[in-house]
Amino acid sequence: MKLTCFLASMSIVFSAATYAEDADKILQQVRDRNDGKDYLSTVTLRTLSEDSVLNQRQFYMLQKDIEKDEVMVLAIKAPADVRDISFLMRSFEEGTAQEDEQWMYLPAFRKVRRISATDKRGAFMGSEYSYYDLDKLRVTDFDSKVIKTDMLDGVETYVIEREPKSQDVINKSGYYKLVTWVDKQRKLILKQQYYDAKGILFKQLDIDKVEKVQDIWTITASTMSNFVENKKSTFLFHETLYNQGVDDAIFRKSKLKRGIKDSDVAELTKISEL
């Protein structure tokens, strides 16, 4: 499984879902959705403050399942001052004791640096999305319960309340409670609310657009709103492709410094340069 659960799973469940009432079962189904063997997209990340654009980044996103681990590489293409910054993230199978790994290459420092994966609250590229938000859905880190079913824009959903099981999970995610809307049919997370230490609802994820790509339900636009800071960030996925046979070598730490070249992507996808 690849497309790391970017906001929890962007693909469809091919088989008919079983409507499990148990929250963990539902979430496990979300996590285990078939989302292709690998995934490649060009992404625009835009952050706005009261409707004025604060910054806009463009990058390549590549994901792949390697054995039971999920790996992702992000390579920044624009703007110029952050061009060629790249990230490598490896998430190990849930339930194993192994800590996730995060690596970052900063051209200005000429080094690949490991970043603590015990704390994923960092703002991804200065946006309202944290690294934790990009991570694959974690089922066992939280105590979850279905609190109701709800219609969300005409879609039937389970509403699941989730509370972190330990201080470590809080430290890692920065969240003290989550409320998640899961599409009953497609097993996609369509909306998620985030609460802070004071119990304040401070962030909300909304899925703006879901499309079928290569017969896989794929989230192609989403918005993360921060109510306290009155800012929001949007992800727009362009030219998303599944199962392009992305080489495992691209996800090696030693390749991070070289980055993902336009030619690599063109080779893989035959898409034009950004």
Added chain:
Amino acid sequence: MLEKYLDFVFKYPKSILAILSLITVYFFIASANLSEDNNPYFLPKDHPARSTIFDLRDEFTGTYDSVMIALHNEDTVFNQASINAIFDLSRAAERMNYVDETDAQMLQDLKADHPENSELVASIDEILADGMTPSDGLIARELLNRAVEWQLTTKQLRNLSVFAERVDPVREMAGLSSTENVFLDEYGTMFAQETVNKRNQDIEFVKNAVIDNELIEYGPISPDGKVALIVVELSILEDDATGQVRAYEAFKQLVADYQIAHPELKDDIYISGVPVFFAAQKQVIDHDFATLLPIVLLLITIILAVFFKTILGVIIPLINVVMCTIWTMGMMAVVNAPLDVITAILPVFLLTICLSDAIHVMAEYYHQKKIVKSRLVAIRSAMILMASPVVLTTITTCLTFIVSTSSSIESLRNFGLFISFGMFVALIISLLLIPALLALFPKKDIFKQQHAQSSSDVSKKYFISRLLVSALTPVMANRKMFTVIFIGLFIGSGFLASKVRVDDMGSGYFPKQSDFRISDDFINNHIAGTSPGWIEVDTGKDNGALTVEISHFIDRLEQHIHQHETVNYSYSLARYVRRINYTLNDFNPEYNRLPEDVERFIEIDEDTQEPYEITISGSDIIRQSILMFENSGGSDVTNVLSEDFSKTVLLYTLGTTVANDYQAFLDHTLPWIEANKPDGVTITHAGSPIIWTAVLDALVKSQTVSASIALLTVLLVMMAWFRSIRLGLAGTLPLLSTVMIYFALMTLLNIELNIGTAIISFLVLGIVDYSVHYILRIQHEIKNGFTINHALVNAMRVSGRAIIANVLVFSIGFIALLFSQHQALIDLGALVGLSLLISGLVTLFVITLFAPWFFKDQLNASQSSKTMAVMNEART
């Protein structure tokens, strides 16, 4: 006119008393709605010294006033109990709020006032549903946003604003368990997170993460590792006195509960910070006035009893001042003027100063009664004699107060306005109450009928009169010598007055052994100080702050401010960038610095293994450092950078609360900034140093300009009233001399001029009673054909006695303030009593000394009329 008024009062005394009582009841009920403004800064919110911080809060986090909790361990705070305490207290503080059932009631009332507004009702129900928690802050703020649309009243709007900040008061935290640190672990993994982010955090891990770390030292922890600081930024409104007091109490309770629950914690814990300072000040003042007001009442009762030796002589003036105090407080509530740090002392002033008219009228009444032996006749004579001077003195005093306090300091303006109102209503009440009350008991006089005596005979019997005559006779006999002494005294006082120190001692006004003072001193002396300030650098361009030029400027500025002895701590963009640069270069000391414009490196080509040089822009290093920090989990960068990176702010804390230290710091810093700032940037200052120096600046300006205008006002009113330039000067010169002596005494006693002591100079200028009564009596005696010295002696005997009674009431009444717990009030009590005593004595001395010149016209007129009388007699 006067006779008609007296006829009316004697005809309807009960109705008059009933009306006065009804008005008093009305104002008494109204005074229950008296609002409080605990704004300790004395300047309005839109004053540039204050408004800048509100602008900064739109751009940066870390810009609210903070409560500071310091843990002190004699050995080291690097022990499990202390580290756990830091974690636990931080987490608990983060979730605190300061609402209670009164806030719930306020919401219920709001709901009841707008039952038709379903959205409002639903929101309030939602807030109240599961108890009021910080999560309700957003709902409350949303209600505020709709307040105008829903046409809520000003009071409802205010209540909601107060509630929104009380229910969700914590804006930001700092400390080992809150400040994001940048460090590497033993495997080279970079962390940008709180150092202590769980209970039982490994002590060695904590130590390694903070030692020699410029982001942490002097802030969350002292360099010797014995003191750790938790900083809780609160957004409670600055004028929400109740909220601040609740916050202070809640923190004290939090710490006390924790210490009981965790006996393993051996640390001393201190609580201070700007909100605590305001809360402690409010608590002391509230406590003082609850205890001091009865003392003031008791003291003036004793003085009145000693002076008049009759029940009515005590009760009537007391009723008069209590009424005028209630009216004034009620009027403040009616016009929505808040009770602030300055106006809170109004009741003490009103109770003492407003006695003046009643004392003069009652003294004259008893004097007349001894002459005519009839209460009604005596009060009629007394009122006829006294109405003119008491009206003149009161109007002059009111005018002077209003004019002299028309400075930029709102609290002083309100003080001047309402003390004037109080004095004016005291005059009205005394003109109605005294004759009406006395008219109710006319029959008792029958038993006391004796032989009538002359005014002179009666006054000769008074001890005070005899004392005054003895004291001032040498002045009349040796005018030349005393003139020389006076001139010397005047010049000497003028010189000393010019040296008066303008200052505000902040926490120094609290007793040394008070909890607050001990905590404040501890934090100021051992770790980051309690007085914060901010310097904003605005480049006007997106990403403009993330340049080599700006970061170097900030770095040099930070180094410069640390040369000043009062600066304990600071953080800035430069610190973050340097720390990240150092960290990302594996703590290579060569990189414990800011990047230069262009950095050159030698790299090895992977293919050829040949070295080659690469150049990297310093600005790219800075931008990627910040990006790295954010990506590594850091969010505190909003403490130093605006969201578009066009502005950066440097925070510093000073280990002092003394205003002159603030001024010295600004004198050290501002010229340097002016000389070194990069082209095109705008610098803005905010925080305690800016506010308090602005307060002092406004104070000095108001003292010099307003005092001059006040003197001129007194002079003009006196000249117009007496129709004589000389008598105008006779009324003004004693006041000027008193002000000089007052400031000279402050210099000699090393008491600073602050907003409290400044009130006294206005008071001295405004209290013209002494001179007016003395001058009028002298005039009266001259008209009766007495020579100047004889007229003076007679005036001393009658008016002098009332003046001394006034002086005693004023002086002794304010002695109550000496029992205060607040040094500023003790100073105020000592100085106000002293200055009014000086004013009375100087008035008697100066007018007596220069009387032949002051009354030259009157003496000439008297001489002429005598001559005319003799000639007429001769003709006849």
